Amino acid sequence: MADLAPVVVHAQFGRGGALALPIARQLGLPLVVTFHGGDAFKDKHYANRFPPPVFQRRWQSLLDYSAMFVCVSDGVRDRLLERGVPAHKLEVLNIGTEDVAPARGPFDRLVFAGRFVEKKGLPVLLDALRILAGQGLTPPVVLAGDGPMRAAMEQYAAGLEHVCFAGWLSAGQLRQQLEHAVALVVPSVRATGGDREGLPSVAAEAMMYGVPVVASSEAGLEITLLDGGGLVVPAGDAQALAQALAQALAHVLQAGVRTGMGQAARRVAREQLRASVQSARLEQRLLSVL
Incomplete structure (x- = not known):
């Protein structure tokens, strides 16, 4: 990856962020993680379990190291705020979709x-x-x-x-x-x-x-x-x-x-x-x- 001269690492989903964390650290690059519904809302991701899964093991480090958490909705942002993510690291960016011609119907x-x-x-x-x-x-x-x-x-x-x-x-x-x-x-x-x-x-x-x-x-x-x-x-x-x-x-x-x-x-x-x-x-x- 270093040979590609990257400037930032962007990971999809919370677990993806946990997996990408050591890569971003080793390359000395900022890490941005996009969080979707299950990432923010599922309590099992944040509950203490044994053995702890990778996301649980690295959650605090992910909080400390990541430059930004992109949230797909205001609800995801609010929940991550409750889970301890600093407000200045949270950005809302809704999911996009391709532009298409409007439906013609008949609508039934x-x-x-x-x-x-x-x-x-x-x-x-x-x-x-x-x-x-x-x-x-x-x-x-x-x-x-x-x-x-x-x-x-x-x-x-x-x-x-x-x-x-x-x-x-x-x-x-x-x-x-x-x-x-x-x-x-x-x-x-x-x-x-x-x-x-x-x-x-x-x-x-x-x-x-x-x-x-x-x-x-x-x-x-x-x-x-x-x-x-x-x-x-x-x-x-x-x-x-x-x-x-x-x-x-x-x-x-x-x-x-x-x-x-x-x-x-x-x-x-x-x-x-x-x-x-x-x-x-x-x-x-x-x-x-x-």
Whole structure:
């Protein structure tokens, strides 16, 4: 690595930072670490264990040596502050996504995409869909993804015939679903053990397509980030989620034409979440530590 004449080491994820620490030290270079949701929120990473994993062994040294911790959301920043990271070392830089043409529709479905794990809040979403069905609202719902909770969620969804468990989708297949999405649903909750979302990359991608995001307060999508491009409801509140989804559905005309919420989502994405913009901001932050 020394032969490449590097000027800074940038590591992705907290554990990546722990692994890169001795390299940066030996080369005498500043170290910058990007922290995502699990890095900051999972209590097991910071609990005393025997034998201690590499991240736990090097955490204090990582705090002392690193020049900057890049946080993918305000929530990640706040949690790292609570874990003892000095405020002057914390910088928020949201995840970026490629600029694409807006979705054309027709818009006729709700889409969820993610791992079937506790923090994704799938039971809350299914409860909300039952509430909507009781009101006569049964749009197609596509649940894209897989994971340890899938079998349990398929059983929990019994009777919701309009819900499709699509399994893992390729990037192209997911784009096809977003092309027709009334909204992307991100019903995240705080999991046992403290795990929470950082900033779901699928949310940034959906907003770039002009798809509104209906998210919980644990999704890492602060209302200021959405800025009219979606709705935020209390985490774990199926009734509030159902009301927000009904509102999103009402914003789509019978002809399937997108209205202001989708336009706002795309505007925010192009201004704040575009990969080229975020890459330039990251470069500025990396150069600032030299």
